[in-house]
Amino acid sequence: MQASYLQDLSKSIEGELYLDDLHQIIYATDASVYRELPLAVCYPKNENDLKKIIKFSALYNISLTPRAAGTSLAGQCVTDGMVVDLSKYFTSQLNFDKITKSIRLQPGIVRDSLNKFLSSHDLFFGPNTSTSNRCNVGGMFGNNSSGTTSIRYGVTRDKMISSKGFLSDGSYIEVKTLNKNEFQNKLKLESLEGSIYRYFNELFQRPDIENIIENGFPKSSIHRRNTGYAIDELYNSSFFNKESIDEFNLNKLLCGSEGTLFIATEMELQLDHVAPRHSAMIAAHFSSISECLESVELTLSHHLFTCEMMDKTILDCTKESMKYKDHRFFIEQDPEAILMLELKSNSLSDLELQVRNLLDDIKLKTKAYASPVLKNGEIELATELRKAGLGLLGNLIGDGKAIACIEDTSVAIPDLPHYIADFTKIMKSYNQKAVYYAHAGAGELHLRPILNLKTSKGVKEFKNISEDVANLVRSYKGALSGEHGDGRVRAPFTRQVVGEECYAVFNEIKHLFDPQNLFNPGKIVNPKPIDSDLRYEVNRVEPEISTKMDFSKSMGILRAAEQCNGSGDCRKSHEFEGGMCPSYQATRNEKDTTRARANMLREVLTNGHESKNPFDNENLKEIFDLCISCKACKNECPSNVDVGAFKTEFQYQYQKANGVKLRTMVFAKNNTINTLASKIAPLYNWLNTNKLIAPVIKEIAGVAKERSLPTLYSTSLKRKIKNGKISLSPKGKPKQSIYLFIDEFTNYLDVTIGEDAVQLLVKLGYEVKIIDHPESGRSYFSKGLLDEAQKFVDANVEIFKDIISEDLPLLGIEPSTILSFRDEYLKLASDKSSAHELSKNVFLIEEFLNAEIQKGNLTSKQFSSEKQDIKIHSHCYQKALSSQIHTFNLLNLPENFKVTLIPSGCCGMAGSFGYEKEHYQVSQSIGELVLFPAVRKSKEAIICANGTSCRHQIKDGTQKEALHPVTILNKFVLEV
Helix, strand or coil, rough: CCCHHHHHHHHHHCCCCECCCCCCCCCCCCCCCCCCCCEEEEECHHHHHHHHHCCCCCCCCEEEEEEEECCCCCCCCCCCCCCECCCCCCCCCCECCCCCCCCECCCCCCCCHHHHHHHCCECCCCCCCCEEEEEEEEHHHHHCCCCCHHHHHCCCCCCCEEEEEEECCCCCCEEECCCCHHHHHHHHHCCHHHHHHHHHHCCCCCCCCHHHHHHCCCCCCCCCCCCCHHHCHHHHCCCCCCCCCCCCCCCHHHCCCCCCCCEEEEEECCEEEECEEEEEEEEEEEEHHHHCCCCHHHHHHCCEEEEEEEEHHHHHHHHHCCCCCHHHCCCCCCEEEEEEEEEEECCCHHHHHHHHHHHHHHHHHCCCCCCEEEEEEHHHHHHHHHHHHHHHHHHCCCCCCCCCCCCCCCCCCCHHHHHHHHHHHHHHHHHCCCEECCCHHHEEEECCEEECCCHHHHHHHHHHHHHHHHHHHHHHHCCCCCCCCHHHHHHHHHHHHHHHHHHHHHHHHHHHHCCCCCCCCCCCCCCEEEEEECCCEEECCCCCCCCCCCCHHHCCHHHHHHHCCCCCCCCCCCCCCCCCCCCHHHHCCCCCCCHHHHHCCCHHHHHCCCCCCCCCHHHHHHHHCCCCCHHHHHHHHHCCHHHHHHHHHHHHHHHHHHHHHHHHHHHHHHHHHHHHHHHHHHHHHHHHHCCCCCHCCCCHHHHHHCCCCCCCCCCCCHHHHHHHCCCCCCCCCCCCEEECCHHHHHHHCCCHHHHHHHHHHHHCCCECCCCCCCCCCCCHHHHHCHHHHHHHHHHHHHHHCCCCCCCEEECCCHHHHHHHHHHHHHHCCCCCCHHHHCCCCCHHHHHHHHHHHCCCCCCCCHHHCCCCEEEEECHHHHHHCCCCCCHHHHCCCCCEEEEEECCCCCCCCCCCCCCCCHHHHHHHHHHHHHHHHHHHCCCEEEEEECCCHHHHHHHHHHHEECCCCHHHHHEEEECC
């Protein structure tokens, strides 16, 4: 069936086929617990394509699920039909009107990208989700998103002026505010649109409509309320309810309808003036959840802009997070809960007064034991910590996970402490200690039980807890879905929350809009049971997947992949901080995200583990193809999902079954080849640059014809040192001795950089020690040749384990090689204990020298006072496994150096990746995102790059030479 209808759809859309039939990837990876697999994902480029897809789906009775970033939490994007991805091509701003403070745009625009544009006009789009740097406005429309600022700026529904899009019959309509006369004209239309308006005209004139709304919907004081279809909002905001109102806007209903009624292709949004420029946040610490929640109503009497809560479970997750552990600077002792209260003002004196008043109330009227005040960048760090909550929960090791089945309930603020007390009783009856975090000021906490859905007990509790909490919500007249929508998870309980009469209206609305049930079926109404189509077969024997690398910290590679929860941090564009995931940033294809790779691996290993080699899978091969192993995911993913390690293991296992290609061997044995070729270096270099011969060599090697090849030195760095041509000791008594690791790239390709490193260390007063050692194994890691790599790992660990210490560290020049001691070595070494101890005293040369600056052992007086403008691009491994701050601080030591970090992610070369002809264009596209334009603009500045691949990529892409930081500093250092 699949192949047939894909061919037919291909014929129906002229030109390129915008389909991806890697159907085993769970593209709709919205942190769902379900395993429905889309038959295909289509990427319409315009309204005409989308109309054809809708007509096609009706012809074949295939459901369509519109999707933007896929960061929803309740299974809205899970489907067994077709996913319509609007995030790739529907990304235009269509009209901006500063006078009316409105903007018209397409649904694929990222929320923070929109606000980045609006900031220069002192405007912004208020709803602010924790996924704001990757979620799309279209998804916010579908879920009626709100976020941390809703207590001050409202929810997405409040900002909808108009929309355009498709109904299920393929008709294209505009939905906007209508006065009474315009509404009457709509009633006359002989179309599906006319039928819709006639239905609501009749519904809202029914004598029982107010009772239906009163009995079915949450208390009107609860502004986060997404349960079912928002007929209450539509009715209460229209002339049907209030004679003083002369308007009717169907967007009140469509916003939050989760793609079940309408596929929007344009939206017009009302904007707000930017928030006051000065901010302060009080982080009130409490010893219990109840004490924290009892304080919420009091704090809301102050003019708060945010009122958020984190509990101990979330806070404990941050302790081990590479990215977020430093964000804990404001936490005192071991709080059970923290209430984050933000105040703003355009006047600093007024802000200080607000802070004092709130602190006085907290001290006198709450049980908070600490209330640190955060300002400026501290607020952003604390807010990022709170926003990371969802992803951090993925760090839970093992099969028990924080399941988002009841995490979206909202109640009135006065009811919140009592509701949570009753909720806690339910949790205790199941022997559960739930996770509590998020929007206390809106009466909404994201409450998550820890469940193992691989067991029948866990699945039973999944269902029973959800049902019990739905009944509890009903008793408080709250909202089962506060901001994240019903989806597959909460839709099964909508009927019992809103009642039969109200639910009957929901069914009528769905059938009216979508009689064939084509648009995202099973969401909001007529759902499958909550415990159907689950991701895992219940009570099965968990697969034991044998791996070469050590994944025991995550209880194996399968559970390591399962830590991905779909939060979508890997969908960030290059506009925002971080480099995950470079290939996705270039292609904008979901299959190139970190989460798609993790989910494909999980899918294959879960359901293909009985095969002799489950890694021998072409879908895995394709999805890992553009992973460049930059390691950004290991650092930036809140769950620390290390897809680079997954790819390395996959390559190893796949090649065991299919053999190793010649090109793979050539790249892996690069150091061996260089050792032999150095004997005839002039001839070797001539062949690689000759206009007739070089293209032939590249074609044979599978190297892109556009790519230059590195120059080889005749005399290696090791030989120069051995021959005594480079001094290793300072003139006076050395400050300290260090060992230098001479990596395989510096030894033959970057010899002068090695000389600069030694000379710089010696001039600064350090004694350099060299010991004979093998290459690092880096090129073997990158090609998955782990048996060979392990030999280098074990040899280096054996050589250095007894001589390297805190007082005698091992330094390296090339980030990708020296930082392997802190990454791959720990997963491959036979002597893991020694490898771990060794890793504590292995440093990138910039790390060591920056530490010496902090100790006062190096000063600006040791360098020339000459002025230099320097722009830094840091290696991916440094960003992921260390920090750019070391290079930045080091180059700032000379008093007249002006140093700037280029806000780039990966350069795009990534070892051999950028050389390979099939990857060259993606490599260049990655470079063109940020790095190449920044280098071209920096005409007078020195470009600094500490990675050998980075320097080569910059040279090929911009024709500008980049220098290693040791080369720059060696030029300006003064003799001791």
